[in-house]
Amino acid sequence: MTLTIDNLSKRYGDTVALDGVSFDVRPGELFGFVGSNGAGKTTTMRIALGVLAADAGDVRLDGKPVDLEVRRTIGYMPEERGLYPKMKVGAQLSYLAQLHGLSKSEAISAVQRWTERLGIAERLGDTVDSLSLGNQQRVQLAAALVHDPNVLVLDEPFSGLDPVAVDVMSEVLVEKAHSGVPVIFSSHQLDLVQRLCRRVGIIAAGRMRAVGTVDDLRAGGDARLVVHAPQAPTGWADGLPGVTTVEHDHGRTVLSVSAGIDDQQILKTALETGPVHEFSLHQPSLTDLFREVVAA
Numbered sequence: 175m176t177l178t179i180d181n182l183s184k185r186y187g188d189t190v191a192l193d194g195v196s197f198d199v200r201p202g203e204l205f206g207f208v209g210s211n212g213a214g215k216t217t218t219m220r221i222a223l224g225v226l227a228a229d230a231g232d233v234r235l236d237g238k239p240v241d242l243e244v245r246r247t248i249g250y251m252p253e254e255r256g257l258y259p260k261m262k263v264g265a266q267l268s269y270l271a272q273l274h275g276l277s278k279s280e281a282i283s284a285v286q287r288w289t290e291r292l293g294i295a296e297r298l299g300d301t302v303d304s305l306s307l308g309n310q311q312r313v314q315l316a317a318a319l320v321h322d323p324n325v326l327v328l329d330e331p332f333s334g335l336d337p338v339a340v341d342v343m344s345e346v347l348v349e350k351a352h353s354g355v356p357v358i359f360s361s362h363q364l365d366l367v368q369r370l371c372r373r374v375g376i377i378a379a380g381r382m383r384a385v386g387t388v389d390d391l392r393a394g395g396d397a398r399l400v401v402h403a404p405q406a407p408t409g410w411a412d413g414l415p416g417v418t419t420v421e422h423d424h425g426r427t428v429l430s431v432s433a434g435i436d437d438q439q440i441l442k443t444a445l446e447t448g449p450v451h452e453f454s455l456h457q458p459s460l461t462d463l464f465r466e467v468v469a470a
């Protein structure tokens with residue numbers, strides 16, 4: 175299955191939430207959707223699921239518009255979460271699975287399987303509101319998975335999770351993607367997105383600013399040069415063409431360096447300030463790229 179987001183636009187009154195957003199999420203792909211607060215991620219995902227209408231553009235799954243029938247095949251984890259706090263975990267998951275078309279016995283076995291996989295099987299008889307926030311989130315993920323969806327759309331599934339829960343969530347998403355399901359998730363944890371996703375999309379103020387593989391985007395961004403010159407004063411690299419100081423702390427400077435710039439000239443300038451203990455060139459991280467895109 176391929177999820178295609180095609181030229182979506184959406185306004186809320188005078189606020190332009192989306193302005194011609196397009197990208198696709200391919201079979202077996204874990205796609206990271208990143209952007210600042212208010213950039214348009216939730217709006218895009220809600221339109222993708224069909225719970226919000228776009229002003230223009232459309233969403234297709236393998237070329238078919240997302241109607242009620244197609245929507246039942248999508249697993250969705252909404253940002254505002256959507257569980258009934260007073261209902262027991264097992265009953266709730268089984269109910270949601272049946273809403274998505276599973277028989278009662280299929281639902282019971284899917285609930286057993288997913289709650290075991292997510293480490294919450296002992297909590298089946300507890301009400302949702304008696305669980306920790308992290309465990310509630312695992313239940314929310316189980317709710318998105320119990321009906322064996324063809325597509326997974328997850329709005330900030332990692333927010334608020336402890337490192338162990340992050341690992342469990344990551345493993346399940348990778349596993350689902352490997353089984354051929356397109357998985358899209360939004361996150362502000364860019365190191366995690368860089369580690370997990372092959373392709374990402376960066377949205378800013380309702381426009382897609384970059385879409386591609388993490389490797390291609392990193393290779394195309396400005397390199398980072400780390401220089402440790404303990405006696406170098408703040409701003410020592412200012413004025414060098416194609417060079418911008420990203421940070422300077424206790425003689426350790428991170429420079430952003432445009433393609434084709436002569437790093438030996440930078441080294442010479444650093445040496446003029448005193449000894450240089452480190453001089454290393456790195457590809458920009460996803461966080462670096464994100465900052466560049468958002469600042470542009």
Ligand SMILES: Nc1ncnc2c1ncn2[C@@H]1O[C@H](COP(=O)(O)OP(=O)(O)OP(=O)(O)O)[C@@H](O)[C@H]1O
Nearest residue numbers: 186189190191209210211212213214215216217218
């Ligand atoms: N129901 C609404 N009514 C009015 N404006 C809205 C509504 N929902 C979203 N917006 C606005 O639309 C824009 C996009 O919001 P959206 O929630 O899609 O961003 P986001 O990228 O998911 O942000 P976050 O990372 O904070 O969750 C923002 O300017 C937001 O204030």
